[in-house]
Amino acid sequence: MSDTTAARIVSWHQSPSKPRYQPPAGAVDAHCHVFGPMDRFPFSAKAKYMPEDAGPEDLFALRDLLGFSRNVIVQASCHGTDNAATLNAITASDGKARGVAVVDPDISFAELEALHEAGIRGVRFNFLKRLVDDAPKDKFLQLAERIVPLGWHVVVYFEADILDEMLPFLAAIPTPIVIDHMGRPSMSQGPDGAEITAFKHLMDSRADIWTKVTCPDRLSSQAAPWDDFVEVVRPLVEQYPDRVLWGTDWPHPNMQDNIPDDGHLVDVIPRIAVTPELQRKLLVDNPMRLYWPEEMG
Ligand code: 0GY
Secondary structure, X not given: OOOOOOOOEOOOOOOOOOOOOOOOOOOEEEEEOOEOOOOOOOXXXXXXXXXXXXXXXXXXXXXXXHXXXXXXXXXXXXXXOOOHHHHHHHHHOOOOEEEEEOOOOOOOHXXXXXXXXXXXXXXXXXXXXXXXXXXXXXXXXXXXXXXXXXOXXXXXXXXXXXXXXXXXXXXXXXXXXXXXXXXXXXXXXXXXXXXXXXXXXXXXXXXXXXXXXXXXXXHOOOOOOOHHHHHHHHHHHHHOOOOEEOOOOOOOOOOOOOOOOHHHHHOOHHHHOXXXXXXXXXXXXXXXXXXXXXXXX
């Protein structure tokens, strides 16, 4: 979408509620994005959606409202491979944010090192056809080899219908892997459904696959409080307590027709991670191990 006069979309709640659940000290929102501001950070000519500005001030105000301490900012597809908006937000966070970049696979190692210096700790491979034009597995694997010395991981976004065809690619990745939104399994199939079961087999295939137990608003077939999501995801959190991450997904790209209240999203946490220990792992220990390992001692 190169037409910058196209109507810009608002996909996030304008006055989210304060959650009833209070996250533990040091909690990390490990999946969120920024959009623009467009006058400083134009969207990609290949962007599939054209959002209103959702910049760092709004992200950090939400962080504080929800009771979180840090953010992991994932480069959104609308910004293509120019990570300037994400880096601007990381810089503005005063050390309270790190990021995941989307890069041209031919990027130089010096540029990767500069991204590391700026707070990036991983690269995202996006396989959703409605978001990106191509996802070259061979080039992604070469890039994954090149980030090994940086200690980074890869974040992979795909939907359940292509899990099978993703398996050889995922098995070949030489770094830890984080799967966005559990690979988007069906929630209406229930906790023993074929899609979540296939996803657990993937989790069992390597000890260094992590996942984000995120996006009830995207995945549930129900309205809030998303009981079907809780029923499917709670057993996953209990089975893999050291390999799960949580995030708001703010500003909820493409959710303009079903905008979630971020306070309600936070109130799902104690229903999927039902003990203080599970909550601490999900919100503090696990994301800190991936994004701020130097602070973990
Ligand atoms: C998400 C989900 C989506 C979009 C993006 O980068 C993006 O544009 O990730 C989506 O539309 O499903 O994780 O934010």
